[in-house]
Amino acid sequence: MTTHPSPRHHPFWTDVARLVQIETRAFIDGDYVPAADGRTFACINPATGAVLGAVAACSIQDVDRAAAAARRSFESGRWSRCDPAVRRRTLIRLADLIEEHRDTLAILETLDTGKLIRDSATLDIPGSADVFRFFGEACDKLLDEAVPVGTGALATITREPVGVVGAVVPWNFPLKMAAWKCAPALAAGNSVILKPAEQSPLTALYLAGLAAEAGIPRGVFNVLPGFGPDAGAPIGLHPDIDCVGFTGSTEVGKLFLGYAGRSNMKRVWLECGGKSAFIVFPDARDLKAAAQAAAAGIFFNQGEICSATSRLFVHEDIRADFTALLLEAARAYMPGDPLDLASGMGAMVSAEQTQRVLSYIETGKSEANLLCGGGRVLAESGGSFIAPTIFADVDPRAVIATEEIFGPVLSIIPFRNEAEVVSLANASIYGLGASVWTSCLDRAVRLSRALHVGSVSVNAVDHVDLRTPFGGVKQSGNGRDLSLHAFEKYLDLKTTWISIGEAAA
Numbered sequence: 001m002t003t004h005p006s007p008r009h010h011p012f013w014t015d016v017a018r019l020v021q022i023e024t025r026a027f028i029d030g031d032y033v034p035a036a037d038g039r040t041f042a043c044i045n046p047a048t049g050a051v052l053g054a055v056a057a058c059s060i061q062d063v064d065r066a067a068a069a070a071r072r073s074f075e076s077g078r079w080s081r082c083d084p085a086v087r088r089r090t091l092i093r094l095a096d097l098i099e100e101h102r103d104t105l106a107i108l109e110t111l112d113t114g115k116l117i118r119d120s121a122t123l124d125i126p127g128s129a130d131v132f133r134f135f136g137e138a139c140d141k142l143l144d145e146a147v148p149v150g151t152g153a154l155a156t157i158t159r160e161p162v163g164v165v166g167a168v169v170p171w172n173f174p175l176k177m178a179a180w181k182c183a184p185a186l187a188a189g190n191s192v193i194l195k196p197a198e199q200s201p202l203t204a205l206y207l208a209g210l211a212a213e214a215g216i217p218r219g220v221f222n223v224l225p226g227f228g229p230d231a232g233a234p235i236g237l238h239p240d241i242d243c244v245g246f247t248g249s250t251e252v253g254k255l256f257l258g259y260a261g262r263s264n265m266k267r268v269w270l271e272c273g274g275k276s277a278f279i280v281f282p283d284a285r286d287l288k289a290a291a292q293a294a295a296a297g298i299f300f301n302q303g304e305i306c307s308a309t310s311r312l313f314v315h316e317d318i319r320a321d322f323t324a325l326l327l328e329a330a331r332a333y334m335p336g337d338p339l340d341l342a343s344g345m346g347a348m349v350s351a352e353q354t355q356r357v358l359s360y361i362e363t364g365k366s367e368a369n370l371l372c373g374g375g376r377v378l379a380e381s382g383g384s385f386i387a388p389t390i391f392a393d394v395d396p397r398a399v400i401a402t403e404e405i406f407g408p409v410l411s412i413i414p415f416r417n418e419a420e421v422v423s424l425a426n427a428s429i430y431g432l433g434a435s436v437w438t439s440c441l442d443r444a445v446r447l448s449r450a451l452h453v454g455s456v457s458v459n460a461v462d463h464v465d466l467r468t469p470f471g472g473v474k475q476s477g478n479g480r481d482l483s484l485h486a487f488e489k490y491l492d493l494k495t496t497w498i499s500i501g502e503a504a505a
């Protein structure tokens with residue numbers, strides 16, 4: 001008789017989960033408050049199906065209140081016109097607080113999204129603190145410009161915060177995506193209204209308390225949980241919100257462009273979908289490392305990543321060998337309890353997203369050869385888990401090779417030469433990232449120039465660093481998160497031209 005070990009919850013994290021206090025109210029004008037109409041929605045742990053809390057379901061009245069508070073705080077100048085050294089110190093203090101509260105934030109992130117505690121505790125939460133520290137440190141080192149226009153005038157170009165910024169973010173990296181938008185916007189002196197995704201509001205709500213503790217003035221940072229059409233659309237349509245930073249689907253990104261057109265032409269910065277290519281040439285210096293990277297590129301975070309390398313282009317000459325290495329590497333991603341440090345993947349974020357991915361897998365079964373995975377696992381847990389799934393011999397025009405699945409589903413597409421793979425990789429409505437594996441320097445440079453995407457990783461996969469910009473071209477969006485360039489989205493340029501009169505004799 002075989003015995004099945006019970007789920008190996010890590011005792012430390014189980015204790016943290018038991019003790020954690022879940023904040024479910026919105027944060028408006030410096031206070032935690034219920035939604036104006038008192039409505040709530042159930043926040044669910046996707047790894048068990050259990051309800052974690054009843055979270056405020058914000059709507060247009062809450063957006064109006066938050067926008068008014070944000071505008072008041074902006075006009076007061078307490079944050080927008082203070083010495084940037086004050087913003088620097090405050091945001092660095094916030095980064096420190098995020099680190100001090102790492103365990104609580106990590107458990108909230110994992111309970112809320114199903115992602116591995118291993119990743120929330122070591123990547124998501126410390127990575128978010130790093131982002132606040134980076135933009136905090138940078139904000140008092142942005143210099144304005146004086147233009148050489150001759151002796152008759154003084155021309156300056158100065159940067160000014162745009163005003164009230166809406167940040168509408170997704171559920172795959174809730175705290176990190178909030179940090180990517182809010183940190184540069186706040187550092188630049190704006191007031192911010194953050195709307196977390198309805199699937200994952202908990203860390204954003206906790207962050208609001210830390211922001212107040214760090215000293216961000218009342219009204220400068222507001223958090224409105226709620227559904228897209230109820231809380232997201234009023235942000236997009238609001239006449240007194242000056243800018244929106246959005247990460248999410250291409251479909252909703254297009255809605256935000258429409259909202260801006262129908263309201264006040266607010267600036268809209270979009271980081272949307274992707275179908276990134278992972279390209280392996282026979283001259284890659286270490287095929288095993290490449291196969292491990294290919295597995296990580298699609299199975300990390302359950303494949304719920306906009307820049308996931310979901311199309312794997314393998315040169316015909318190494319197709320069999322590389323596929324064998326990839327199948328071996330995929331074994332490290334068997335799903336399990338997110339609180340078990342030995343699990344390879346966590347739960348999918350929701351039952352709805354699971355159904356969406358499963359329906360793509362069914363389509364894939366009619367379009368290509370299923371090599372591994374292909375369905376739901378651990379159903380007895382009450383949670384939503386999908387096995388790492390790989391399809392081979394995929395036609396580049398197939399549904400699974402062209403549409404964003406946002407799950408652990410990889411399509412292997414063979415190619416014969418460089419020109420062919422560039423054309424296949426570029427034949428996508430998306431242009432977020434690409435990964436190229438070769439030891440030929442010339443080829444690496446040629447490919448990085450030819451691929452129409454926002455980031456190319458060579459002999460690395462989806463390399464994201466807060467010092468370098470992240471974002472896409474085509475229908476992957478516009479504008480860039482991270483790096484000093486992120487400031488550009490949240491600052492306007494002002495020209496001042498001063499004619500200088502002659503000195504009196």
Ligand code: ADP
Binds near residue numbers: 168198227236247252
């Ligand atoms: P995903 O497909 O990854 O769930 P979405 O684009 O649906 O991504 O969601 C990203 C963010 O956009 C979330 O905060 C969500 O609530 C918000 N959102 C969804 N639908 C709308 C909408 N119709 N208008 C405004 N915001 C929306």
